[in-house]
Amino acid sequence: MKIGLFGYGKMGKMIEQIAQGRGHSIVAKIDDPSQDVDYASMDVAIDFSTPEAAFDNITNCFKNKVPVISGTTGWLDKYSQAIKICEDNKSAFIYASNFSLGVNIFFELNKHLAKMMGGLNQYKVAMEEIHHTQKLDAPSGTAITLAEGIIENTKYKNWELEKSNDSTISITSLREGMVPGTHSIAYTSSVDTIEIKHEAHNREGFALGAVIASEWIQGKTGVFSMKDVLNLS
Numbered sequence: 732m733k734i735g736l737f738g739y740g741k742m743g744k745m746i747e748q749i750a751q752g753r754g755h756s757i758v759a760k761i762d763d764p765s766q767d768v769d770y771a772s773m774d775v776a777i778d779f780s781t782p783e784a785a786f787d788n789i790t791n792c793f794k795n796k797v798p799v800i801s802g803t804t805g806w807l808d809k810y811s812q813a814i815k816i817c818e819d820n821k822s823a824f825i826y827a828s829n830f831s832l833g834v835n836i837f838f839e840l841n842k843h844l845a846k847m848m849g850g851l852n853q854y855k856v857a858m859e860e861i862h863h864t865q866k867l868d869a870p871s872g873t874a875i876t877l878a879e880g881i882i883e884n885t886k887y888k889n890w891e892l893e894k895s896n897d898s899t900i901s902i903t904s905l906r907e908g909m910v911p912g913t914h915s916i917a918y919t920s921s922v923d924t925i926e927i928k929h930e931a932h933n934r935e936g937f938a939l940g941a942v943i944a945s946e947w948i949q950g951k952t953g954v955f956s957m958k959d960v961l962n963l964s
């Protein structure tokens with residue numbers, strides 16, 4: 732597979748390493764909007780860039796019939812516009828706030844726990860995410876997906892940073908050192924706490940998931956998710 736990388740930072744470099752280890756080649760490393768892009772050379776584009784850059788990177792690929800795997804967070808106010816451009820151009824797309832197998836299992840565990848806790852008024856939910864100090868967005872995309880999973884399955888209606896009430900999930904975002912990504916969800920009553928936690932030890936899991944998604948999307952048209960790729964129910 733010939734891969735074009737959009738964003739050659741921490742994740743771009745990790746994806747290069749994993750992709751080459753699986754026999755793929757990197758045909759472009761786009762790290763700046765002024766670079767020329769040879770779309771015809773790519774079987775797939777993998778975008779891990781910035782919240783400001785992602786929409787243009789992704790939709791320019793669609794317009795050139797290049798399927799896209801994007802893990803960039805913080806740009807989702809334009810997600811439905813991107814989907815329309817993908818469909819209009821009969822291209823293919825997977826966005827995931829987190830590509831690791833472990834977090835995708837954690838997403839399902841979170842929904843299952845939320846379903847069980849949904850009817851229990853004595854427990855109050857709170858979420859915490861910890862990332863490295865270079866992270867541009869807060870809360871993390873993963874925390875937003877987790878909050879959506881709770882909202883789908885409980886009385887909670889929305890999430891906010893550091894603010895809770897009966898219908899709002901409080902998310903605390905901490906930025907510390909080089910932390911690759913830690914997410915925890917706690918349900919607390921006056922007598923106990925139930926907590927689930929996912930802690931990434933490095934970025935390899937995110938990168939491997941993105942490369943597996945790139946392999947999976949070959950020859951497909953449409954909009955998919957990591958649930959489709961991993962066959963999780």
Ligand SMILES: NC(=O)C1=CN([C@@H]2O[C@H](COP(=O)(O)OP(=O)(O)OC[C@H]3O[C@@H](n4cnc5c(N)ncnc54)[C@H](O)[C@@H]3O)[C@@H](O)[C@H]2O)C=CC1
Pocket residue numbers: 737738739740741742743761762763764779780781782784788801802803804805827828829830831937
């Ligand atoms: N979905 C997932 O599994 C994961 C998502 N992420 C997300 O991926 C994104 C990138 O993360 P990192 O690699 O850690 O950040 P980073 O800051 O190390 O790399 C981003 C790169 O994008 C480049 N860039 C800036 N403008 C660009 C443009 N117009 N086109 C292409 N590249 C451009 C920057 O020069 C930089 O090298 C972030 O949004 C982060 O939240 C990070 C890890 C996992």
Ligand SMILES: O=C(O)C1=N[C@H](C(=O)O)C[C@H](O)C1
Pocket residue numbers: 804828829862866867870871872873874911912913
């Ligand atoms: O910026 C990061 O580093 C990460 N971003 C993603 C997010 O916002 O959830 C995924 C992972 O937690 C690392």
